[in-house]
Amino acid sequence: MLTWLYVPGAEVEAALRADIDVTISADWQLRQVLDAARSIGSPARVHLKVDTGLARNGAFGAAWSDLVRGAAAAAAEQAIEVVGVWSHFAYADAPDHPTVRQQQERFVEAVAELEREGVHPQLRHLANSAATLTNPSAHYDLVRPGLAVYGLSPTPDLASSADYGLREAMRLVARLSLVKDIPQGQGVSYGHSYLTDRDTRLGLVPLGYSDGIPRNASNAGPALLDGRRLTIAGRVCMDQFLLDLGPDATAEPGDEVVLFGAGALGEPTAEDWAAATGTISYEIITRVGARVPRYYVEGQG
Numbered sequence: 226m227l228t229w230l231y232v233p234g235a236e237v238e239a240a241l242r243a244d245i246d247v248t249i250s251a252d253w254q255l256r257q258v259l260d261a262a263r264s265i266g267s268p269a270r271v272h273l274k275v276d277t278g279l280a281r282n283g284a285f286g287a288a289w290s291d292l293v294r295g296a297a298a299a300a301a302e303q304a305i306e307v308v309g310v311w312s313h314f315a316y317a318d319a320p321d322h323p324t325v326r327q328q329q330e331r332f333v334e335a336v337a338e339l340e341r342e343g344v345h346p347q348l349r350h351l352a353n354s355a356a357t358l359t360n361p362s363a364h365y366d367l368v369r370p371g372l373a374v375y376g377l378s379p380t381p382d383l384a385s386s387a388d389y390g391l392r393e394a395m396r397l398v399a400r401l402s403l404v405k406d407i408p409q410g411q412g413v414s415y416g417h418s419y420l421t422d423r424d425t426r427l428g429l430v431p432l433g434y435s436d437g438i439p440r441n442a443s444n445a446g447p448a449l450l451d452g453r454r455l456t457i458a459g460r461v462c463m464d465q466f467l468l469d470l471g472p473d474a475t476a477e478p479g480d481e482v483v484l485f486g487a488g489a490l491g492e493p494t495a496e497d498w499a500a501a502t503g504t505i506s507y508e509i510i511t512r513v514g515a516r517v518p519r520y521y522v523e524g525q526g
């Protein structure tokens with residue numbers, strides 16, 4: 226396990242005691258890790274992060290050379306063990322983009338710089354899901370797929386999950402909490418942005434934007450109920466939204482509504498939600514709120 230996003234004063238000592246590897250991207254982090262390692266009396270396992278062109282986390286340019294020298298000195302006195310060196314792509318989802326090759330070249334140079342100082346990390350890692358699936362030359366010693374572990378394509382414009390042999394693993398379901406008859410011409414939910422065009426039945430789904438349903442899924446987000454694809458009717462509220470079930474609906478409170486899943490049973494996918502709300506599937510699957518219970522299902526399918 227590797228930690229990497231922390232601020233001054235973070236509990237580095239506790240991380241080291243828990244056998245968590247710690248990333249170092251800056252001088253102050255090196256100092257903090259050294260203090261923690263000295264106070265527990267054993268070397269810290271660290272991964273040095275080089276910024277090869279994303280301009281986000283990691284040490285860039287001359288700051289990398291400074292970090293290499295500082296880390297080499299600390300490794301020589303056995304205060305740290307440099308087990309890894311890593312970086313992250315800006316354009317992994319566009320495998321032919323010139324920055325992909327440039328970042329890889331910069332990565333190789335950065336590792337060589339470390340090795341010239343006598344530091345030989347066993348774990349060089351650079352690839353996220355897209356690079357794991359499209360760029361074997363970036364695999365080095367380990368890969369860091371995130372989205373692909375959920376069975377989703379990191380490059381939906383280039384290849385689908387199925388094209389990559391992936392199957393969507395996450396499913397978001399709710400149960401209807403109320404079903405009621407509403408006459409034609411009734412505005413639905415805040416602002417009445419949906420107007421019933423006939424006498425109909427509405428179903429209330431107890432999930433809202435505080436549970437991660439994007440508010441801009443109002444009149445746009447898809448769902449599956451009893452084998453039928455429906456679209457959210459009216460505005461998504463904090464804790465609930467509505468579906469127009471139609472006049473002949475036989476649905477009852479307690480019936481299952483599938484917001485997204487693998488798609489095999491006709492349910493929308495996270496990718497469908499991303500398209501409906503103008504975002505990427507990453508955001509759909511990671512924004513599900515803390516009060517939505519998670520069930521981990523093993524050995525199915």
Ligand SMILES: Cc1ncc(COP(=O)(O)O)c(C=O)c1O
Pocket residue numbers: 312313352353354355369370371372373379
């Ligand atoms: C540094 C780093 N590595 C790997 C990943 C995984 O990316 P993906 O979910 O595209 O596989 C991320 C995701 O944000 C990341 O920031």
